[in-house]
Amino acid sequence: MRVRVDPEKCQGHARCYGLAPEIFDVDDYGQASVIVDVVPVELEAKTRLAVANCPEYAIEILDD
Amino acid sequence: MARTAPVDDWAIDFDVLDPSYVRDPFTIWDDLRSSCPIAHTNRRVSSWLPTRYEDVTAIAHDIEHFSSLRVAVIPVGDEEGGDEDGGGPQLEYGLPPISADPPLHTWTRRLLLPWFSHRRVESYIPLTRQLCQKLLDGFATSGQADAAADYAQQIPVRVIAHILGVPIEMSDDFTGWVRDILEFADDPERRMNGANALLTYFVGELEVRRHSPGDDLLSELLQTEVEGQPLDDGIILGMAALVLIAGVDTTWSAIGSSLWHLATHAEDRKRMVAEPELMPLALEELLRAYSPVTMARLVTADYEYAGCPMKEGDKVLMNFPAANRDPEAFDHPDEVVLDRAHNRHVAFGSGIHRCAGSNLARMELQVALEEWLLRIPEFSLEDGKEIAWAGGQVRGPRVLPVVFP
Numbered sequence: 518m519r520v521r522v523d524p525e526k527c528q529g530h531a532r533c534y535g536l537a538p539e540i541f542d543v544d545d546y547g548q549a550s551v552i553v554d555v556v557p558v559e560l561e562a563k564t565r566l567a568v569a570n571c572p573e574y575a576i577e578i579l580d581d
Numbered sequence: 582m583a584r585t586a587p588v589d590d591w592a593i594d595f596d597v598l599d600p601s602y603v604r605d606p607f608t609i610w611d612d613l614r615s616s617c618p619i620a621h622t623n624r625r626v627s628s629w630l631p632t633r634y635e636d637v638t639a640i641a642h643d644i645e646h647f648s649s650l651r652v653a654v655i656p657v658g659d660e661e662g663g664d665e666d667g668g669g670p671q672l673e674y675g676l677p678p679i680s681a682d683p684p685l686h687t688w689t690r691r692l693l694l695p696w697f698s699h700r701r702v703e704s705y706i707p708l709t710r711q712l713c714q715k716l717l718d719g720f721a722t723s724g725q726a727d728a729a730a731d732y733a734q735q736i737p738v739r740v741i742a743h744i745l746g747v748p749i750e751m752s753d754d755f756t757g758w759v760r761d762i763l764e765f766a767d768d769p770e771r772r773m774n775g776a777n778a779l780l781t782y783f784v785g786e787l788e789v790r791r792h793s794p795g796d797d798l799l800s801e802l803l804q805t806e807v808e809g810q811p812l813d814d815g816i817i818l819g820m821a822a823l824v825l826i827a828g829v830d831t832t833w834s835a836i837g838s839s840l841w842h843l844a845t846h847a848e849d850r851k852r853m854v855a856e857p858e859l860m861p862l863a864l865e866e867l868l869r870a871y872s873p874v875t876m877a878r879l880v881t882a883d884y885e886y887a888g889c890p891m892k893e894g895d896k897v898l899m900n901f902p903a904a905n906r907d908p909e910a911f912d913h914p915d916e917v918v919l920d921r922a923h924n925r926h927v928a929f930g931s932g933i934h935r936c937a938g939s940n941l942a943r944m945e946l947q948v949a950l951e952e953w954l955l956r957i958p959e960f961s962l963e964d965g966k967e968i969a970w971a972g973g974q975v976r977g978p979r980v981l982p983v984v985f986p
Binding site for chain 2: 569
């Protein structure tokens with residue numbers, strides 16, 4: 518699984534970082550980014566949780 | 582229409598300060614969502630009240646038609662043609678970035694955000710934890726406490742004082758001024774006096790830091806240059822006042838409402854004690870179910886939204902708390918499900934005005950609940966004692982008597 522954060526949609530709620538800090542980081546200005554190339558299988562559920570908690574619908578699962 | 586007149590028809594004459602709305606807005610929102618999802622009132626000033634998630638988030642994102650220049654839910658004096666300045670310091674730029682549109686919003690927000698990044702907020706955890714422990718030391722063995730006044734109310738204001746670099750001993754004054762501004766908005770004189778006291782205090786603190794800067798937010802703003810120019814004093818004063826006003830009542834209300842929920846829902850309380858790993862999801866669920874904050878927008882020009890003929894100068898009350906109870910967006914929205922997996926709540930807003938302090942608020946709520954549950958894992962409401970709620974701009978318990986073994 519790969520994921521992407523749309524920088525235009527992200528508003529820095531940091532919900533993804535809160536739920537899956539192994540996959541996402543948020544910079545000092547509230548911009549989230551993905552810090553892994555491929556999501557490890559054991560973290561896929563956490564990553565899906567982050568997607569389902571983003572208030573801005575800014576996280577996209579690219580391939581699964 | 583008198584300000585305190587009872588409401589007969591919530592669809593066309595709502596009043597967010599009506600005692601029944603303050604106590605239980607949830608059933609009113611449910612009725613409105615199915616009958617008239619964007620309610621209207623002419624009380625105070627023509628205002629609209631969306632109750633559906635889809636509408637609230639759409640309006641929050643439409644910054645062209647909906648400006649943030651007037652974010653007070655209850656109009657401030659000059660909006661009604663009155664004169665409310667009372668001769669105190671003025672805020673010619675409002676409270677940027679919350680009461681600003683781009684471009685002012687954009688660059689003032691960038692100055693504030695690093696102070697509330699998740700990394701910076703982690704550095705405030707030890708202070709917050711010590712503060713909570715000290716408060717608990719004061720009443721944990723006494724069998725009873727006012728969870729709002731003795732605990733929730735005492736926490737965020739002290740963390741904010743630390744960030745601003747002002748004396749923690751001033752906390753009771755800060756709390757009083759902020760409550761005057763936000764909770765007694767229908768009493769213009771009280772609101773004006775609160776605002777004047779707060780601004781006069783910050784004018785003095787800024788003068789001190791101009792000559793002897795520290796490593797606090799106020800000092801940094803005084804030393805900041807944008808495009809080679811120092812910040813206007815009015816901008817700095819507005820930003821300082823914002824951090825205090827937005828950082829106190831809001832989080833305190835979230836902590837208080839969460840403790841009210843745990844005092845009245847023994848199963849959830851036991852589960853949080855038994856399964857501390859639930860905390861990250863449980864926090865968000867409590868924020869969803871008891872979102873404290875409603876902000877306003879100003880309609881910039883006559884505009885029809887979803888069949889509503891909005892006029893230039895109307896207010897739209899960004900009902901984030903109602904959006905978070907919308908059954909179209911959340912399964913069983915009126916149930917607190919501590920491990921709710923799908924939870925795109927907008928307790929901190931939506932779009933470019935997402936609460937700049939959300940990381941701080943979340944940390945304070947988490948630490949406050951963790952420390953409370955560690956010391957007082959069993960507690961319930963005290964029989965026969967009244968609970969008092971504040972509402973309007975910020976909803977939360979102000980008197981919350983609880984008992985424990």
